[in-house]
Amino acid sequence: MVTFVRCATAADAVAAVRDGDGTAKFVGGGTALVLLLQMRLVQVDTLVGVRTIGDVPGWSGIEQRGNVLWIGGGVTLAEVAGSALVRGYAPSLARAASVVGNVRVRNAATLAGNIAEADYASDPPAVLVSLDASVVVHDGARQRAVLARDVFTDFYTTSLDESDLVIGVAVPLVDGSVSAYRKFASRSMEDRPCVGVAVSARFEDGAVGALEVVIGAVSGTPQRWPEITERAWGRRLAAPLMATIADRYADAVDPIADIRGSAWYRREMVRVNVRRALEEVAASADD
Amino acid sequence: MTSVEFRLNGAQVAFDVAGRETLLETLRDTAGTTSVRYCCGIGVCGTCTVLLDALPVSSCLLLTVMVDGRDVVTAEGADVRHSPVTRRVRDAFVDAQAYQCSYCIPAIALTVRGLLQQDPEMDADELKTALGGNLCRCGSYPQVLDAVRRLVGTSGRRGGEQDG
Amino acid sequence: MTDDATTYPGREPLARRMTADAWDRVIGRFGFAVDRRIEGSAHAFAVRSSVPHGTITAIDSNEAKTVPGVLAVITGPDVRVDPSVATTHGETRQDQPVLAFDKVRYVGEPVALVVAETRTAAEDAAALVDVEIAELDLVVDHELAGQPGAPVLHEAWPDNECGTWTLRHGDAEAAMARAEVVHRATYRSPAANHAPMEPHVATAAWLPDGRLEVWTSTQAPYPVRRRLAEIFGLAEDRVRVCVDPLGGGFGSKLDLRLEALVALGSRAVRRPVRMELRRDEVFVTSAKHAATVTITTGADRDGTLRARIVDIVYNGGAYALSTPRSTRTGMIRSPGPYAIPDVLCRVVGRYTNTVPAGPFRGAMTGQVCWAHESATDELAALLGMDPLELRMRNVLRDGDLFATGEAMHGMRYRELVDAAAKGVDWDADAGPTRPELARGKGMAVVLKSTRTPSRSEAHIVLDATGRVTVRTSTVEMGQGAHASMAQLAAARLEMPADDVLVSTIDTHRTPFDTTTSSSRSTLTMGTAVERAADDLRRRIDELATAGRPGTAAPTHSNGAVTVALPEPTVLRYEDLLAGAGLDELVGTGCYQSPPGAGEMDPETTQGMHTVSWHQGAVAVEVEVDVETGRVRVLRAHGASFAGRAVDERRIRKQTEGGMIFGLGQVLMEEVVYDDGQVMNPNLSDYQIPSILDAPERVGSTVLTDPDPDAHPHGVGENTVPPMAPAIANAICAATGVRIRDLPLTPEKVLRAIHEPAVRTP
Incomplete structure (x- = not known):
């Protein structure tokens, strides 16, 4: 028997999950959890509805808070994708949110839920890591921020406790930064990514001031190699440099093989799509 | 069993589920709204689309207990008098003969209607992209696009780069 | 029902609808098989084998029976000892049990059936039925299944043989030896799933006197009736099969599917029992035959085809179904629509531990068309010829002999090739594009045939209210058959098609039809309907002129006749019936293929294969991303010969929809097996084309025969098989790489582009 409790406060929600002792789960849009229930892959007695939480400032909103872009825990992927703020400040995140699942999933699923699910073949995690975003969680007593790159630890696994409620995502806003996300699908255009590439960069006088390249969908967690990208700092992002970074990433990655592509193919797609994402970023910097 | 109340096509309904x-x-089984159809069961095909608080969602990925107090509209939703968009969408699909077996079609028409009610300025390209998640095995896509173009014309809202 | 006219005065009151059901289809009120609810039904869920090949050693259903709401658990061994149920059944070979009892032969094979008050309870309980199976060696690959020492599925067929045929026309081996140019290659295609949007569904109910009634989502009402009668030892007339419209079939709903299971369940609980498949069950319920086709072609240097030798192996899956028969059909179509003096074709079907394979839109033809049309382009390359010119030179023309020895008539291939090529501006250069994108065009033709022998019967009923209803057992499954039948009847009675009803199928009321398959309905049932309409018209005329010998035949219009009495007098149909004291008037019509049609020499497969050849051509333009291997089909143009066209818009939907359906098997569809397990039984892991995968430009050409006495040709499948070779040919034109196994995934394309530089892992 599954019961559904609708929570008005974050503390209530956390308490409900804690009281469930492993049999209660947060549910926002429900797209992931209901699927697991239908497939009898999870045993859940209590669904803790968080859509109705009213005591978290900015729960349902996207707002600029100083030098941070805040996306509340109740915000759907469709809202992220359509937000002028996100499109302006973090276009790669708007792009990633706009290609998750389909229009129906994006209308129901929240960015917070997407993070908590930690699906390796979903688009936003790599982008959040590339933007150096923080995931803000409430544990019933207090809030804390965890860097996105420290959240994703394995396939469908995070460093968060099951009673940690994601109440929002904080994306740092950096002057002059540009970003891009490329989803590469190997079958239907509607497929989940075979490879996802998130790039975030800042340019100073035509040279790279900072560069992050994060690969999604190729292994359990978003993959990044700062030692490769840091070598670009201070240099112009010209074609040979982009090709070199792409080659190094292709060498560094240890891809899975699944129905969307073999390890060999994924490695090649990392090579091509890293280069193309860098070209995109370089072009947008020139604009 | 849990008692759930919600609005279904404008009427308040209650079910023990x-x-x-x-x-x-x-x-399907209790309310008899057979326009809502099972196909994939995992939210990828779109045949079970409903409008939840006016937005298209997959009803196979929602537990009924989760929609307590909310507003659900199905393709049958008889709001023709109050919604010119509904009527225009239906006419466009009939005029374009945008169906073969038609199992998927009410959901596609409902999705178009939901999207246009949300954003009346959507152009044909945007609607096509949004319909990527509505599968039709008969391949009636050219006729569906014809219906969409009958609705919103062929010129894109951003100046467009239509073919043909 | 609707208040269209009052709400929106001035709009056409759906006169344009033609198919009177258009409005219902769009708003969701159109009723499908899955919407049929029989009051008091219990629900069945199958326990399926999780082992591809093994011996059942024990089944424990005790725990399952404790689940609240469970009414019965029926196992294979229970059925085996029940003398009232046939141990095995099958269309061509009695090799399949209703529930597996000694061996299981594929993952997904029903082993037991749980019947419960609710579907959820049945599903929960089914998970608790413990089936112990001692595993046997398994074979999934059809080529391996034919090798010595391969695991044997059926003792009666020690070589896993499931259909062996030879076609011999002239002396192909000698002609090949003389040929100036010889091309030989092997082409493979995998198992695929039909993936109709509506899953299979059936409900059965036994009446107290031992009659059986079944409502089911079948394309074959009468064969299902016969098979149920055989399995349960009933006279056929004691079985009633009713069929509502289907949400797609594509061949997946032709053989017996759920009907015997729900009949077993219903008999056990003495209530109607319903079963509706979950999507993963659909994937283990029907499949397209995987196949390997080796084709050798001999030609003169000028491109004249001299000889063709085709060797085909089809993967029949675990049970025969129609494979022993349909392998021959595939073989006959395998030389392609070409005039080739010397032809030799050999086919064998093999049993394997996979989902039993059956007809798949373009039945048995996609596999061989993939081979002969790829080979045509490869040969053209060898000869240094334009592939279009090579086809033009060799396609069948009137009077040419086909490989079956038949002289062909009504051949329109040259026009079809021309129309398809024009549809993609064959000779125009590809527009400017980015350097990593390569564009190319490709084309393919296909020859299909309709099932022969076959029979269709129709009744047209004029009732006392003047209403005309066509009673037909042709299944409406999206092809628009019912709309076509209404239109054909209406034309003969000179009344609006919207005023003609078409009944749903009920074998107690709607007369015999072979099947709704092989694009046969418009020809066979259409002919029967026209004859029934003529018969009804004649009977109406008799009523109108009764007692007035010598009166000129009346004219008909809008449900009334005008008779010269001697003044022209208008008599409505209903008034004629009332005047004669009749409650109804019935016209009957029958189509029966001519004697001898379809009978082939068993040694050489020479003879008259079919009453109707289907002709189609497809041309495409693709864009290949040479860095990723991703293929986009930019344009697709299908051309089909429709004979006497009934409705051009429906023909276009079949032609264009067929290309989009076919695109899936080319670019993304494959049922993936690992150790006998289907790895992708859902629509996320097994993908079908979305609107974003469809070509940006889809077009069609409908060739017709203006002769009012010409017969209609089936058009439901003509553009499905050619899609694969057309796209492969276009990829080759764009990139120079040739891929011979489907699907044409980006990974295969990229590997081919990289080779030999690439290191394979």
């Missing part, structure tokens, strides 16, 4: 029952099951 099992906790694990999906909205798709309630709508």
Whole structure:
């Protein structure tokens, strides 16, 4: 028997999950959890509805808070994708949110839920890591921020406790930064990514001031190699440099093989799509 | 069993449902709204689309207990008098003969209607992209696009780069 | 029902609808098989084998029976000892049990059936039925299944043989030896799933006197009736099969599917029992035959085809179904629509531990068309010829002999090739594009045939209210058959098609039809309907002129006749019936293929294969991303010969929809097996084309025969098989790489582009 409790406060929600002792789960849009229930892959007695939480400032909103872009825990992927703020400040995140699942999933699923699910073949995690975003969680007593790159630890696994409620995502806003996300699908255009590439960069006088390249969908967690990208700092992002970074990433990655592509193919797609994402970023910097 | 109340096509309804029952099951098996159809069961095909608080969602990915107090509209939703968009969408699909077996079609028309009600300025390209998640095995896509173009014309809202 | 006219005065009151059901289809009120609810039904869920090949050693259903709501658990061994149920059944070979009892032969094979008050309870309980199976060696690959020492599925067929045929026309081996140019290659295609949007569904109910009634989502009402009668030892007339419209079939709903299971369940609980498949069950319920086709072609240097030798192996899956028969059909179509003096074709079907394979839109033809049309382009390359010119030179023309020895008539291939090529501006250069994108065009033709022998019967009923209803057992499954039948009847009675009803199928009321398959309905049932309409018209005329010998035949219009009495007098149909004291008037019509049609020499497969050849051509333009291997089909143009066209818009939907359906098997569809397990039994892991995968430009050409006495040709499948070779040919034109196994995934394309530089892992 599954019961559904609708929570008005974050503390209530956390308490409900804690009281469930492993049999209660947060549910926002429900797209992931209901699927697991239908497939009898999870045993859940209590669904803790968080859509109705009213005591978290900015729960349902996207707002600029100083030098941070805040996306509340109740915000759907469709809202992220359509937000002028996100499109302006973090276009790669708007792009990633706009290609998750389909229009129906994006209308129901929240960015917070997407993070908590930690699906390796979903688009936003790599982008959040590339933007150096923080995931803000409430544990019933207090809030804390965890860097996105420290959240994703394995396939469908995070460093968060099951009673940690994601109440929002904080994306740092950096002057002059540009970003891009490329989803590469190997079958239907509607497929989940075979490879996802998130790039975030800042340019100073035509040279790279900072560069992050994060690969999604190729292994359990978003993959990044700062030692490769840091070598670009201070240099112009010209074609040979982009090709070199792409080659190094292709060498560094240890891809899975699944129905969307073999390890060999994924490695090649990392090579091509890293280069193309860098070209995109370089072009947008020139604009 | 849990008692759930929500608005269905404008009328207040109440059902006793099992906790694990999906909205798709309630709508088909109890409410008799047979326009809402099972196909993939995992939210990828779109045949079970409903409008939840005016937005298209998959009813197979919602437990009925989760829609308590909310507003659900199905393709049957008889709001023709109040919604010119509904009527225009239906006419466009009939005029374009945008169906073969038609199992998927009410959901596609409902999705178009939901999207246009949300954003009346959507152009044909945007609607096509949004319809990527509505599968039609008969391949009636050219006729669906014809219906869409009858609705919103062929010129894109951003100056467009239409073919043909 | 609707208040269209009052709400929106001035709009056409759906006169344009033609198919009177258009409005219902769009708003969701159109009723499908899955919407049929029989009051008091219990629900069945199958326990399926999780082992591809093994011996059942024990089944424990005690725990399952404790689940609240469970009414019965029926196992294979229970059925085996029940003398009232046939141990095995099958269309061509009695090799399949209703529930597996000694061996299981594929993952997904029903082993037991749980019947419960609710579907959820049945599903929960089914998970608790413990089936112990001692595993046997398994074979999934059809080529391996034919090798010595391969695991044997059926003792009666020690070589896993499931259909062996030879076609011999002239002396192909000698002609090949003389040929100036010889091309030989092997082409493979995998198992695929039909993936109709509506899953299979059936409900059965036994009446107290031992009659059986079944409502089911079948394309074959009468064969299902016969098979149920055989399995349960009933006279056929004691079985009633009713069929509502289907949400797609594509061949997946032709053989017996759920009907015997729900009949077993219903008999056990003495209530109607319903079964509706979950999507993963659909994937283990029907499949397209995987196949390997080796084709050798001999030609003169000028491109004249001299000889063709085709060797085909089809993967029949675990049970025969129609494979022993349909392998021959595939073989006959395998030389392609070409005039080739010397032809030799050999086919064998093999049993394997996979989902039993059956007809798949373009039945048995996609596999061989993939081979002969790829080979045509490869040969053209060898000869240094334009592939279009090579086809033009060799396609069948009137009077040419086909490989079956038949002289062909009504051949329109040259026009079809021309129309398809024009549809993609064959000779125009590809527009400017980015350097990593390569564009190319490709084309393919296909020859299909309709099932022969076959029979269709129709009744047209004029009732006392003047209403005309066509009673037909042709299944409406999206092809628009019912709309076509209404239109054909209406034309003969000179009344609006919207005023003609078409009944749903009920074998107690709607007369015999072979099947709704092989694009046969418009020809066979259409002919029967026209004859029934003529018969009804004649009977109406008799009523109108009764007692007035010598009166000129009346004219008909809008449900009334005008008779010269001697003044022209208008008499409505209903008034004629009332005047004669009749409650109804019935016209009957029958189509029966001519004697001898379809009978082939068993040694050489020479003879008259079919009453109707289907002709189609497809041309495409693709864009290949040479860095990723991703293929986009930019344009697709299908051309089909429709004979006497009934409705051009429906023909276009079949032609264009067929290309989009076919695109899936080319670019993304494959049922993936690992150790006998289907790895992708859902629509996320097994993908079908979305609107974003469809070509940006889809077009069609409908060739017709203006002769009012010409017969209609089936058009439901003509553009499905050619899609694969057309796209492969276009990829080759764009990139120079040739891929011979489907699907043409980006990974295969990229590997081919990289080779030999690439290191394979």
